[in-house]
Amino acid sequence: MSEQQVRERAGQCCELCKSEVSLSLYEVPDSAVKGFDSTLLVCQTCTNQLTGQSTPEANHWRCLNDAIWSPTPAVQVVAWRMLHHFSSEMWAQDLLDMMYLDDATQQWAEASGVASNNEPTLDSNGVVLNAGDTVHLIKDLNVKGVSFTAKRGTAVRNIGLSDNPAHIEGRVNGTRIVIIAAYTKKA
Numbered sequence: 001m002s003e004q005q006v007r008e009r010a011g012q013c014c015e016l017c018k019s020e021v022s023l024s025l026y027e028v029p030d031s032a033v034k035g036f037d038s039t040l041l042v043c044q045t046c047t048n049q050l051t052g053q054s055t056p057e058a059n060h061w062r063c064l065n066d067a068i069w070s071p072t073p074a075v076q077v078v079a080w081r082m083l084h085h086f087s088s089e090m091w092a093q094d095l096l097d098m099m100y101l102d103d104a105t106q107q108w109a110e111a112s113g114v115a116s117n118n119e120p121t122l123d124s125n126g127v128v129l130n131a132g133d134t135v136h137l138i139k140d141l142n143v144k145g146v147s148f149t150a151k152r153g154t155a156v157r158n159i160g161l162s163d164n165p166a167h168i169e170g171r172v173n174g175t176r177i178v179i180i181a182a183y184t185k186k187a
């Protein structure tokens with residue numbers, strides 16, 4: 001892999017936020033293969049926040065609005081992980097809902113363990129649920145604060161985990177709700 005190849009793919013700007021200053025190569029962690037496909041051209045601001053040298057700032061990462069549409073899997077992985085970091089914020093959740101990762105990319109994204117709590121979140125069969133999974137509701141749920149019933153059998157895609165392993169979050173009828181994990185079944 002040459003730096004030149006990565007720079008060409010990136011179009012000489014940060015592959016995450018499009019900044020054109022202080023660019024360097026960043027190896028996306030937990031990749032099965034190292035090299036061109038797992039290396040991004042990113043700016044200093046992105047690098048510092050990705051490596052933990054500075055605290056990730058929500059305002060900076062709104063740039064992912066564009067990055068989630070990148071055809072580059074390594075960009076998708078970083079975007080997915082960072083959006084999960086901010087998944088308590090509506091804008092981040094909205095972007096996550098729009099993202100589509102193929103299976104291999106999804107596995108790579110989850111390999112960091114970013115979505116795992118200390119205690120696993122389990123569905124009604126005791127199957128471990130991960131952020132990004134699709135579940136089906138196994139009973140009608142009356143949702144507090146909204147005027148509809150989430151029907152049994154409803155598919156909830158791209159779920160999020162919560163700090164409480166008994167709860168997941170997901171979008172039903174366009175509304176983001178908290179769902180009891182034990183009332184779901186992994187698809």
Ligand SMILES: [Zn+2]
Binds near residue numbers: 015016018043
């Ligand atoms: Zn950047």
